[in-house]
Amino acid sequence: MDLSQAYATYLPWVEAEMRELLASPEPALARHYGMMQYHMGWLNADLQPADAPAGKRLRPMLCLLTCAAAGGDPQQAVPAAAGLELLHNFSLIHDDIEDYSPRRRHRPTVWTLFGIPQALNAGDAMFSLAHLAFLRSVERGVPASTLLKVLRTFDETCVALTEGQFLDMTFEDRLDVSPADYFRMISRKTGALLAAAPYIGALIANVTSEVMDACRQFGAALGLAFQLQDDLLGIWGDEDLTGKSAAGDILSKKKTLPVIYALEHDQVGPELRRLYGGPPFTPADLPYILKLFEVASVRSLVEMQVRQATVRAHQALAAAKPYAVPELHALLGELLDSLVGRQA
Amino acid sequence: MDLSQAYATYLPWVEAEMRELLASPEPALARHYGMMQYHMGWLNADLQPADAPAGKRLRPMLCLLTCAAAGGDPQQAVPAAAGLELLHNFSLIHDDIEDYSPRRRHRPTVWTLFGIPQALNAGDAMFSLAHLAFLRSVERGVPASTLLKVLRTFDETCVALTEGQFLDMTFEDRLDVSPADYFRMISRKTGALLAAAPYIGALIANVTSEVMDACRQFGAALGLAFQLQDDLLGIWGDEDLTGKSAAGDILSKKKTLPVIYALEHDQVGPELRRLYGGPPFTPADLPYILKLFEVASVRSLVEMQVRQATVRAHQALAAAKPYAVPELHALLGELLDSLVGRQA
Numbered sequence: 001m002d003l004s005q006a007y008a009t010y011l012p013w014v015e016a017e018m019r020e021l022l023a024s025p026e027p028a029l030a031r032h033y034g035m036m037q038y039h040m041g042w043l044n045a046d047l048q049p050a051d052a053p054a055g056k057r058l059r060p061m062l063c064l065l066t067c068a069a070a071g072g073d074p075q076q077a078v079p080a081a082a083g084l085e086l087l088h089n090f091s092l093i094h095d096d097i098e099d100y101s102p103r104r105r106h107r108p109t110v111w112t113l114f115g116i117p118q119a120l121n122a123g124d125a126m127f128s129l130a131h132l133a134f135l136r137s138v139e140r141g142v143p144a145s146t147l148l149k150v151l152r153t154f155d156e157t158c159v160a161l162t163e164g165q166f167l168d169m170t171f172e173d174r175l176d177v178s179p180a181d182y183f184r185m186i187s188r189k190t191g192a193l194l195a196a197a198p199y200i201g202a203l204i205a206n207v208t209s210e211v212m213d214a215c216r217q218f219g220a221a222l223g224l225a226f227q228l229q230d231d232l233l234g235i236w237g238d239e240d241l242t243g244k245s246a247a248g249d250i251l252s253k254k255k256t257l258p259v260i261y262a263l264e265h266d267q268v269g270p271e272l273r274r275l276y277g278g279p280p281f282t283p284a285d286l287p288y289i290l291k292l293f294e295v296a297s298v299r300s301l302v303e304m305q306v307r308q309a310t311v312r313a314h315q316a317l318a319a320a321k322p323y324a325v326p327e328l329h330a331l332l333g334e335l336l337d338s339l340v341g342r343q344a
Numbered sequence: 345m346d347l348s349q350a351y352a353t354y355l356p357w358v359e360a361e362m363r364e365l366l367a368s369p370e371p372a373l374a375r376h377y378g379m380m381q382y383h384m385g386w387l388n389a390d391l392q393p394a395d396a397p398a399g400k401r402l403r404p405m406l407c408l409l410t411c412a413a414a415g416g417d418p419q420q421a422v423p424a425a426a427g428l429e430l431l432h433n434f435s436l437i438h439d440d441i442e443d444y445s446p447r448r449r450h451r452p453t454v455w456t457l458f459g460i461p462q463a464l465n466a467g468d469a470m471f472s473l474a475h476l477a478f479l480r481s482v483e484r485g486v487p488a489s490t491l492l493k494v495l496r497t498f499d500e501t502c503v504a505l506t507e508g509q510f511l512d513m514t515f516e517d518r519l520d521v522s523p524a525d526y527f528r529m530i531s532r533k534t535g536a537l538l539a540a541a542p543y544i545g546a547l548i549a550n551v552t553s554e555v556m557d558a559c560r561q562f563g564a565a566l567g568l569a570f571q572l573q574d575d576l577l578g579i580w581g582d583e584d585l586t587g588k589s590a591a592g593d594i595l596s597k598k599k600t601l602p603v604i605y606a607l608e609h610d611q612v613g614p615e616l617r618r619l620y621g622g623p624p625f626t627p628a629d630l631p632y633i634l635k636l637f638e639v640a641s642v643r644s645l646v647e648m649q650v651r652q653a654t655v656r657a658h659q660a661l662a663a664a665k666p667y668a669v670p671e672l673h674a675l676l677g678e679l680l681d682s683l684v685g686r687q688a
Contacts, residue, residue, distance in 0.1 A: 028528070031509040094468060098461035117442035120464060121509050124438060127471060128502035135496050144488035151495070152479050158472035165465050184372070246679040 001327060005332045006065060009056075010074060010081075014060040018137075021129050035122040036129075039093055039110050040224035051106040055319035059084040059197040061335065062222075066215050069328035070320070072205025076140045080150060080200050083133035086126055087154070088193060091161055093123035098169065099252075127158075142204055150200050157196040164189025171255040175263060175273045182260050186227050187220070194223030198332075207323060214320040218332070221313035226339050228306045231256035233344070235290075236299065241344040247286050257305070258298040265296040310340050345671060347678045350409060351401075354418060354425075358404040361426035361480075365473050379466040381471075383437055383454050397449040403428040403541040405679065408565075410542035410559050413672035414664070416549025420484045424494060424544050427477035430470050431498070432537060435505055437467035442513065443596075471502075486548055494544050501540040508533025519607060519617045526604050530571050531564070538567030542676075551667060558664040562676070565657035570683050572650045575600035577688070579634075580643060586688040591630050601649070602642040609640040626658040654684050 001009070018040065024033035034047040041054035060081035067077040095101070096109040097116055101111060111119035134154060137147050167185035171177045199216040207215075224309050233242055234249030235258055249256050253276055255263075263272050272292055275281075281289070293299065321329055345353070366384065368377035378391040385398035404425035411421040439445070440453040441460055447453060455463035478498060481491050511529035515521045542558040551559075577586055578593030579602055593600050597620055599607075607616050616636055617623075625633070637643065657680050665673055 029507055029510065031514070032507060091468075094464060098464055116460070117513055119511070120438060121506050121513070124435075124471070125506035127468070127504060128499055128506060131475065131495070131499040132503065135492065135499060138492060144492055148479065148482060148488055148491065153477060155472055155475040159469060159476065162465050162469035162472060163373055163376060166373065166462070166469075169461055169465070170375070174673075181372075187514055281506070 001331070003331050003338065006328075006331055007061065008326050010061060010064045011057050013075070013078045014057065014064070014081050014085060017078050017133065018086060021082065021086070021133050022126075030295070032118075032122060032125065035110055035114050035118060036126050037087075038113070039089060039122075039126075045108065045113055052107060055089070055105065057085060058226075058339070059088050059193060060221075062194065062197040062219060062332075063201040065328060065332055065335065066201030066218075067205045068201075069324045069332055070205035070207045070211060070215070071204050071323070071325055072201070072207075073291045076137070076142055077201050077204045079133050079136035080139060080204060081197075083130045083154065084193065084197050084200070086130035086133055087158065087161075090123050090126040090130060091165075093119060093126065095165065097123075098165070137204070146203060146206065153196050153200055153203070160188040160192035164192070168255075172253070174255070175277055178262050178264070179257065179260055182255070182257055183224075186224065186257075189232075190196045190227040191220050191223035195219035195227060209263075211320050211323045214316050217316035218313050218320070218336075221309050221316055222336050222339065223337070224311035225306050225313060228257060228302055228309065229340060229342060231258055232299065232302055232306070232343075235259075235293070238343060247290070250286060250289055251281050251283070253281065258293060258302050261298040261301055262293050262296045265298070268292040268296050306340060310336065347675050347677070350672075350675055351405065354405060354408045355401050357419070357422045357427050358401065358429060361422050361579050362430060365426065365430070365477055368620075376462075376466065376469065377426075379454055379458050379462060380433075380470050382457070383433060383466075383470075385449070389452065389457055393576070396451055399433070401429060402570075402683070403537060406538065406541035406563060406676075407545040407681065409672060409676055410457065410545030410562075411435075411549045412545075413668045413676055414549035414551045414555060414559070415667070415669055416545070416551075417473035420481065420486055421545050421548045423477050423484060424498075424548060425541075427474045427498065428537065428541050428544070430474035431502065431505075432476055434467050434470040435509075435537075437463060437470065439509065441467075442509070444564065470609065474580040481548070490547060490550065497540050497544055497547070501536045504532040504536035508536070516597070518599070520657060521599045521604050522608070523601065523604055526599070526601055527568075529603050534574075535564050535567035538570060539563035540688055543571050550601050555667045556666050558660050560679075562657050562664070565653050565660055566680050566683065569650050569653035569680070571685060572601060572646055572653065573686060575602055576643065576646055576650070577686075579603075579637070582687060591634070594630060594633055595625050595627070597625065600638060602646050605642040605645055606637050606640045610641070612636040612674060619650065622624040650684060654680065 022033055022036050022040065024030045031047065034043055037043045041052040042050065043052035063081040064074040064077050064086055068074040092104065093110050096104055097111045097119055101109055102112050110122060134151055164185050168189055169193060195216045198219040199212060202212040202215040234254065234256055235247055239246040263269055263276065275289065314333060317333055362384065365378055366380050368374045375391065378387055380613055381387045382391060385396040386394065388394035407425040407428055408418040408421050412418040436448065437454050440448055441455045441463055445453055446456050454466060480496055508529050512533055539560045542563040543556060546556040546559040578598065579591055583590040607613055607620065619633065658677060661676055
């Protein structure tokens, strides 16, 4: 099995599980469930069937592949994988409201189409359904005691997500965010869920706690590499590939790691702090700001951090290797490398 | 033990449990947890200790008293009781955003003080912490299999809440909401959680499924009586006692049951549909609208429904009586009667 075969095998299981969970139980509620189905890429803005971009489904893949690589039955982890993906998507629906983001995955965001009150409530529904997804693990033979451990990990992750989002929002009004602040924030906002996904896969595979911890470390390091890559794409990514505005993170004055490094740079920092503390940016400001970033060499600084996090993820993976199904274990390494090299 | 002694015994357990759950784990997150503590009435707007109105804590009381009356150990149900109350309060934080409500319990709402993005995220945190509350039941000796049943009931209730809120919001633009539509909405928005509270108490007490079902019926009927009383107070309640604007539900054109009956009344319905379909109401419009409600006798119609639901709740309680601790069982009846007669 290669990585594309793994995707082709596992993801339809997860999609089927999620479609069952998000099916409307009665006509009067069709629009409520329709908003969630729209966000998932299954319906268009008129709530008619569509096949829109649906995201990477990275978290369920990490969960299922880790479960299988650790010698477990990936079918047993399908409800958990669906729950992880639903949690991720719930958080996107709410983040888009909190950031007033008009577009996601080349389409209008849920709140743009249906208004803030309904979008907020649809997000709450998806959060609830993510929990119900996990409870379906019982029917797949996951023992009750294992499932309670899985749920504890999951709910602690949910809390961490909100803590990360809180910190991220407090950064908006600050010009003194340190790299340490940034790493504290991002370990919760992105890292926690990407660490939980392989950890939960390992929990369901019922391996030793050493292997479980290695899987969690793998996910945490992968999560950091993934997020830093995202930060690079938010400034230097190709608009046609990412589906977001070019240099969108500059225009929104987002405090991503390249920006934080540039703001504290000896030479260009004072000028950038003046600009970031001033009126909103327009596209005409971009060439000058990008030039200042270049002087501070922040792109290569963050690219180096991506490489370091990738190395740490491979090391964690190696720690789990003696206990793993070799062929599937190698796919986790491939999955990691594919994320680090991504353009969108 | 009388009802006030039951409150004085049980509620401090629940408050202590919730305070542990909502304690900030580190200074950088103090404001995130502070918003939740403000909503609970423990902090003032400057996030300094306060003793503000905190709500009735009805759901935890129903859960603990039912557990004890059914012969269980109410201490075992404390984490679940805390989780039910946190869920209720999470839903209030989000409802206040969705309804743009400026005040609750005589104070500014969370979004008014901290902005929509942070309030939305604080609500998500409380939703997550409600789930973590339930998981603490293990430490009180609740068996894993029982806890999974409790969690299923809880998460199905969370979904029902969002369905009820969805339906309620769709009523805003409609003048043709029927009493059947209303009862379908309210059974989810209010009834589901008030039915779940005693049912979960009975689950933890580990009684027969017949007794559990009677407890659920009791909560559902109590929930209806409670909500209809709320509808009456929203129009005819005393501003000083309720902490909400007098006739606030008229000014906001909310489709509560008295309004729905009045809108479909032969004589005054056409005039009311014209008014409800027209420009926003001002306080000067209130006397005329209240006069139309009087002609339609909608107040006594809803008061009759409150009495009928109260009778059904007492009947459900009677079905559980042979299996209950008599003294505590009587308190559930008293609790019901105290709600129906309430002025706030």
